[in-house]
Amino acid sequence: MQLHHNMIRKFHWKMTFILDVLLWALLVFVGSWGWFVSIFAAEVLMWLMRLIWISPMMLRFIIRRLIHMIPIVIAVVAIGFGLIQLAPGDAFTLMSLDPSIRPEDIAMFRRQFGLDQPWYIQFFRYIWNALRGDFGYSLTMKAPVFTLVSQRAANTILLSLTSLALAWGLSIPFGVVAARNQYNWKDQSISFFAFFGLAIPNFFLAFLLIYIVSATGFRALPLGGMTSIDHPQMTQLQQVLDIARHLVIPAVVIGTSQMASLTRYMRGNMLEILNQQYVVTARAKGQSEGKVVYRHALRNAINPMITILGFQLGAVMSGAALVENVLAWPGLGRLILQALLERDIYMVTGSIIYGVILLVVGNLIADILLALVDPRIRVS
Amino acid sequence: MIEQKDIDQVPVDIEDVSLDVREGISDEGQSLWSVYVRRFKKHTLGRVGLVILIILYLSALFADFLSPFSMTWTDRGKSYHPPTSVVWFQDGQFKPFVYEQRVVNIARRLYSPVPMRTLRVVTIETVVGRSPRRALSFAQSAEERKAEVLSEVQRHYRIPDEDPILVKLAAEIDAIEQLGDVDEHRRIVLGTRTVNGIEQDIEVWLTKGNKNYLRVFSQGIPYSFLGLFSANRHLVTSPTGGFFPMGTDQLGRDLLSRMLHGSRLSLSVGVIGAILTFFIGIIIGGLAGYFGGIVDTLLMRLTEIVIAFPSLYLLFALRSSFPPGLTSIQIYLLIIIILSLVGWATLARIIRGMVLSIKTEDYVLSARTMGLSHWKILIRHVLPNTFSFSIIQVTLAIPGYILGESALSLLGLGITEPQASWGLMLSVARSTRVIQDFPWVLAPGFAIFLAILAWNFFGDGVRDSVDPRSKH
Numbered sequence: 001m002q003l004h005h006n007m008i009r010k011f012h013w014k015m016t017f018i019l020d021v022l023l024w025a026l027l028v029f030v031g032s033w034g035w036f037v038s039i040f041a042a043e044v045l046m047w048l049m050r051l052i053w054i055s056p057m058m059l060r061f062i063i064r065r066l067i068h069m070i071p072i073v074i075a076v077v078a079i080g081f082g083l084i085q086l087a088p089g090d091a092f093t094l095m096s097l098d099p100s101i102r103p104e105d106i107a108m109f110r111r112q113f114g115l116d117q118p119w120y121i122q123f124f125r126y127i128w129n130a131l132r133g134d135f136g137y138s139l140t141m142k143a144p145v146f147t148l149v150s151q152r153a154a155n156t157i158l159l160s161l162t163s164l165a166l167a168w169g170l171s172i173p174f175g176v177v178a179a180r181n182q183y184n185w186k187d188q189s190i191s192f193f194a195f196f197g198l199a200i201p202n203f204f205l206a207f208l209l210i211y212i213v214s215a216t217g218f219r220a221l222p223l224g225g226m227t228s229i230d231h232p233q234m235t236q237l238q239q240v241l242d243i244a245r246h247l248v249i250p251a252v253v254i255g256t257s258q259m260a261s262l263t264r265y266m267r268g269n270m271l272e273i274l275n276q277q278y279v280v281t282a283r284a285k286g287q288s289e290g291k292v293v294y295r296h297a298l299r300n301a302i303n304p305m306i307t308i309l310g311f312q313l314g315a316v317m318s319g320a321a322l323v324e325n326v327l328a329w330p331g332l333g334r335l336i337l338q339a340l341l342e343r344d345i346y347m348v349t350g351s352i353i354y355g356v357i358l359l360v361v362g363n364l365i366a367d368i369l370l371a372l373v374d375p376r377i378r379v380s
Numbered sequence: 381m382i383e384q385k386d387i388d389q390v391p392v393d394i395e396d397v398s399l400d401v402r403e404g405i406s407d408e409g410q411s412l413w414s415v416y417v418r419r420f421k422k423h424t425l426g427r428v429g430l431v432i433l434i435i436l437y438l439s440a441l442f443a444d445f446l447s448p449f450s451m452t453w454t455d456r457g458k459s460y461h462p463p464t465s466v467v468w469f470q471d472g473q474f475k476p477f478v479y480e481q482r483v484v485n486i487a488r489r490l491y492s493p494v495p496m497r498t499l500r501v502v503t504i505e506t507v508v509g510r511s512p513r514r515a516l517s518f519a520q521s522a523e524e525r526k527a528e529v530l531s532e533v534q535r536h537y538r539i540p541d542e543d544p545i546l547v548k549l550a551a552e553i554d555a556i557e558q559l560g561d562v563d564e565h566r567r568i569v570l571g572t573r574t575v576n577g578i579e580q581d582i583e584v585w586l587t588k589g590n591k592n593y594l595r596v597f598s599q600g601i602p603y604s605f606l607g608l609f610s611a612n613r614h615l616v617t618s619p620t621g622g623f624f625p626m627g628t629d630q631l632g633r634d635l636l637s638r639m640l641h642g643s644r645l646s647l648s649v650g651v652i653g654a655i656l657t658f659f660i661g662i663i664i665g666g667l668a669g670y671f672g673g674i675v676d677t678l679l680m681r682l683t684e685i686v687i688a689f690p691s692l693y694l695l696f697a698l699r700s701s702f703p704p705g706l707t708s709i710q711i712y713l714l715i716i717i718i719l720s721l722v723g724w725a726t727l728a729r730i731i732r733g734m735v736l737s738i739k740t741e742d743y744v745l746s747a748r749t750m751g752l753s754h755w756k757i758l759i760r761h762v763l764p765n766t767f768s769f770s771i772i773q774v775t776l777a778i779p780g781y782i783l784g785e786s787a788l789s790l791l792g793l794g795i796t797e798p799q800a801s802w803g804l805m806l807s808v809a810r811s812t813r814v815i816q817d818f819p820w821v822l823a824p825g826f827a828i829f830l831a832i833l834a835w836n837f838f839g840d841g842v843r844d845s846v847d848p849r850s851k852h
Contacts, residue, residue: 075685079697086701199833201783203790204825214816221582223812249728318692326810336696337791348700355693363688 013189016050036154044365051368061371062364063135074127076356080349081126085119135350140342145350149335153354155226156324159254160316162247166255167312172305174259175266175296179274188264197260202319203326206253210327213249222246224328231299250327253317258312265308269301274299303373310366314359321355332358412768419845426841432834440643444603447637448625449615452798453601454633455514455621457482460489460818461628466594477591480516480622488817493590494518496562499525499553500587501533502620514621522557526550537582545571545582552586563589565620585620592622615700627820628807639824642800646785647831649716653781654774656720657727662763662770664724665731670739670758680732686725694722695784699793708799715794719781727773735765768846776839779832786828802828 020043027039051058096106110116114125129135135145178190200208202211223226226246227239234242273279274297282292321333328334332355339347420426439446455461464478475627476588479493480500500516515532517525527635530546531552540547565587572579594616601614617623626635668679686694698718706714738744739762747757786803790810795801809815809822 045693071681072685072688075681076688079685081703083697194835195833199779199836200829201786201825201832203787203806204822204828207806207815207822207825210812211815211819211822214812215819314687317690321690321692321696322791325791333692336693337793340696340700341792345700348696352689352693352697356689359690360688 002333007178019046036157037150040154040157047365048368051372054372058368058371062368065364065367069364072360073357076353077127077130078123080130081123083121083349084345102155121147130353135353136346138339138344138347138350140339140344141347146346146354148347149332149351149354152332152335152351153358154331155329155356156317156320156333157249158243159250159324159329159360160313160320163251163254163258163320164312164316166251167258170255171259171262171266172298174263175270175301176293178263178267179270180293182271187267190267194260194263197256200256202253202257202322205256206249206323206326209249209253220245221248223249226328226330246329250320250323252330253323253327254316257319258316262305262308262312265318266301266305269304270297273297273301304372306366306370309369310363312364313366317355317359341370387825389789393540395843397684399693416845419730419777420841423841423844425837429834429837429839429841432830433838434517436643436831436834437647439640440647441606443637443640443644444605444611445613446615447634447640448600448614448623449621449637450603451638451641451800452633455628456632457514458491458622458624458632459630460626460814460821461491461624462818463627463820464624470591475567476594478594478618478623480590480592480620496590497525498588498590499529499557500585500620501529501549502585503582526553526557529553545573549584549586556586556588559588561588563591563593565589565593567619582622587620589719592618592620594618626823629805630814635805635820635823638800638805639802639827639849642802642805642824643827643831645712645795645799646782646802646828649712649719649785650778650831650835653716653719653723653784654778657718657723657777658770660720660724661727661773662731662766665728666735666758666763666766668728669732669735670754670762676732677727683725683729686722689722691722691780691784692787695719695788695791698722698749699788708796711795712759712799715785715788718788719784722784723777727770727777730773731766731770734769735762738762738765765776772839772843772846775842778839779835782828782831782835 023039023042027035049061051062069278076233096103107116114122117125133146135149137143138145138148138197138292141148174190178187210223213223222245226243228234228242228246231239231242274293279292281295282296283289287296317333320329320331321336324331324334325337332351336348339345339351366370420430444450458481461481464481466476466478468474468476470477480498481491482494484490484492494516495518497520498516498518499522500514502514515529516538517528518533519525519528529552534541534543534599535548537543538547548568552566556564556566562816565585567585568584569610570582570584572581595618596616598617598619599612600614600619602610604610624634624636626639628633629638652677664679666675666685689697695718698721702714744757744761747761752760785794785801786806789801789803790807792807795804797804805824806822806828809825813822
């Protein structure tokens with residue numbers, strides 16, 4: 001075992017980043033969002049492999065977390081099934097109102113789809129199908145639910161990750177600046193904006209941004225949707241830029257509310273760390289202030305922030321669902337609302353289950369990240 | 381021997397510590413609550429938040445009185461009327477008024493004041509919720525104006541030519557046109573008519589000119605105050621209409637009146653939802669923590685599942701399982717229940733943790749030795765110790781409920797017309813064109829913002845005064 005381990009070690013794990021670059025290049029060249037999900041999955045798998053590679057303890061940790069996920073996923077699918085059962089009528093109720101379809105045909109459809117079976121058989125069938133990625137058939141959109149949902153999920157992931165990156169990218173420097181200038185005007189104004197960002201509802205901020213953009217006539221930012229009308233005629237690079245342009249307002253909206261709490265948290269952490277003895281030691285050694293802050297304090301202040309990442313993912317997905325509906329971003333939340341208003345119950349439950357599984361996987365990634373930076377978690 | 385603490389040895393620069401010690405040795409006993417209240421009084425932001433909240437909730441309570449019109453009062457001719465600016469002085473006297481305006485460009489909904497010579501008949505609403513009829517004419521000659529107004533009134537009440545109502549109105553119009561004052565307006569009773577089997581007076585304001593005078597504590601649209609007694613006084617109103625401090629919505633309803641009435645739903649959802657969550661969280665968390673075993677496992681798996689949902693997705697899921705076509709009061713209760721079903725899980729988990737540690741305290745053991753039943757121990761000795769923490773948590777969660785209600789209503793899943801809620805009022809803003817052309821429809825958004833800000837401030841204040849050592 002030890003020998004085997006050493007053999008692997010000879011091949012440096014950082015070499016695998018070449019594979020990543022290849023994967024991303026593939027995504028750019030293929031240029032289709034359908035690929036996004038599979039490449040995302042491949043990335044996740046590769047990161048798992050890398051983590052196991054770096055630390056054998058991680059493997060056991062990840063397996064434990066994966067087993068922990070199973071009951072949650074099954075329960076969520078069960079809740080989805082319960083919603084379908086609770087909703088009045090079934091998938092063919094609407095069809096039975098259509099006089100051009102014979103009642104015998106509808107009975108035959110019901111038999112084919114297993115709707116004449118008792119509920120427990122339907123339940124196990126639903127779980128079995130859901131685990132194979134079959135969430136049923138959307139009668140309003142005339143396509144399998146899974147296909148529709150996975151297309152939209154990629155857009156939601158793109159939006160969520162961008163706003164998360166924005167929130168983290170801004171809140172860490174803000175938190176550091178606020179902590180280093182405690183109680184002076186910089187700190188006060190950052191705290192003020194944090195309160196502001198915490199209190200302003202996402203949808204209202206979106207409306208305000210739309211108003212500001214349209215009132216100032218600043219047309220570089222589109223006011224809704226994900227692509228321009230002439231998107232299909234664009235070159236690859238233009239298409240990417242087009243989507244990026246459309247991303248700005250929704251990402252800023254979701255990012256602001258996340259940033260608010262993150263900044264406050266980061267400020268608190270940083271203040272606590274800056275009072276630690278090792279920071280005093282570092283200063284006493286005569287290290288430059290920049291080195292003290294960025295090498296010694298910052299790293300330790302960021303660690304506890306990763307715990308929040310898990311909670312944040314859920315909030316970001318909720319925020320995204322709302323903002324998608326307000327700004328016409330074609331994501332999961334918008335799909336759910338459309339399906340809900342059209343009472344397409346298979347679509348509703350399919351997308352909710354998909355969304356929850358996305359979140360559970362996101363939490364797993366956050367846990368792994370946390371275990372990576374904080375070895376105590378791996379062992380316990 | 382009990383160690384005596386000397387006040388002077390306590391470092392005074394750490395205010396909290398010195399206070400705590402001083403409290404400990406003061407002769408008079410102090411209740412925990414008075415300590416909380418004293419700490420809260422020193423929390424500036426918390427106080428600001430509390431003041432804003434008191435103002436908001438009082439204005440929700442007195443919405444009928446404060447609003448110029450009623451929630452459903454509609455002036456069909458004034459869709460997306462911009463906020464009116466008040467002219468304070470007329471001829472050097474303090475006589476605030478707003479100009480009566482009419483649409484001059486229907487596509488862009490541009491308004492401009494009607495001419496000076498206008499003659500108007502404005503019906504006073506007699507049945508709450510009925511929209512008044514308004515007849516107006518700005519023809520050149522007095523005779524034409526009279527004829528136009530009379531024919532409109534006749535058409536509205538579907539009455540024959542020689543009806544006493546019309547005769548009386550014609551006489552009143554003649555009388556008012558004789559007067560030299562161009563802004564003459566008076567309230568007259570034309571007769572009675574039967575609506576739904578009830579005989580009611582037809583009261584109208586007969587108005588000359590283009591000004592709507594504002595009146596303080598004046599009689600306006602009747603309302604039933606909190607269902608207790610009927611009244612018709614309004615703080616500031618214009619009996620002849622046309623006074624819209626925040627503009628109107630797409631149907632021509634006064635936005636300020638709707639915002640004040642909407643605040644009743646939007647603000648109460650948060651508090652009632654929080655109270656419900658408090659009970660659910662404390663019961664489930666208490667049971668799981670105190671009894672442990674299979675109860676604990678089952679309940680905690682349940683909370684994990686609820687936490688695994690993004691909250692808006694769970695809202696959608698719960699909303700989808702209810703049938704369409706509910707009445708507005710049912711939807712209101714439903715929203716509260718849905719919001720607390722989403723919110724209880726985190727609270728229950730924290731309560732469980734606290735109960736787990738409280739359970740091992742000596743006083744629980746002694747209560748058990750004295751033969752108290754498990755239920756009594758749980759309710760009388762264990763759970764009260766989690767109250768202060770739960771109250772903090774629940775207060776901090778209220779903004780989330782207010783947001784949840786607005787989000788649901790905004791997306792068309794919550795409160796429905798003709799009820800008003802802040803989220804529902806904002807839903808017209810989902811059209812970019814509406815925001816561009818009629819930005820005043822965003823006003824309820826500022827109200828939501830203010831309410832959430834105030835609850836955040838207040839929640840911070842409560843947390844800092846109840847649990848000063850908690851990490852922010």
